Amino acid sequence: MPDETAHTHQASRNEEVYTDILGGQNARYSEWAITALFYAAVHRVETYLASEQVYPQVHPKGHVHRLKALKDVGKQEAGNTLQALQRTSEQARYQCARFSSEEIGSYKADLDSLVAKLS
Numbered sequence: 001m002p003d004e005t006a007h008t009h010q011a012s013r014n015e016e017v018y019t020d021i022l023g024g025q026n027a028r029y030s031e032w033a034i035t036a037l038f039y040a041a042v043h044r045v046e047t048y049l050a051s052e053q054v055y056p057q058v059h060p061k062g063h064v065h066r067l068k069a070l071k072d073v074g075k076q077e078a079g080n081t082l083q084a085l086q087r088t089s090e091q092a093r094y095q096c097a098r099f100s101s102e103e104i105g106s107y108k109a110d111l112d113s114l115v116a117k118l119s
Helices: 004-021 030-051 063-072 076-094 101-117
Strands: none
Touching: 004 030, 030 063, 030 076, 030 101, 063 076, 076 101
């Protein structure tokens, strides 16, 4: 099971993909920028849950379990933000949605907001 350090490292790598490879807010491939932001958010949540030892024996089995864990520890607002990023990522991946640079910037702000909500 990955620990807090591993999740922090993976979140940073996903954010680097967003910035360094995809071009950040001005990404040519907006669907992948949104997806990178979502998975960075997942690992930021995993970092928090690991640091709080929310499930020291069992790693979450998926997105629903992760959202429940956030609710159980009183971080419902962070869960709502994560869920919104998830929906957007799914729209990008499965419904072929594309996003403007302003929308991408807004989703990056959502990631930053999620991190703040976990502090």
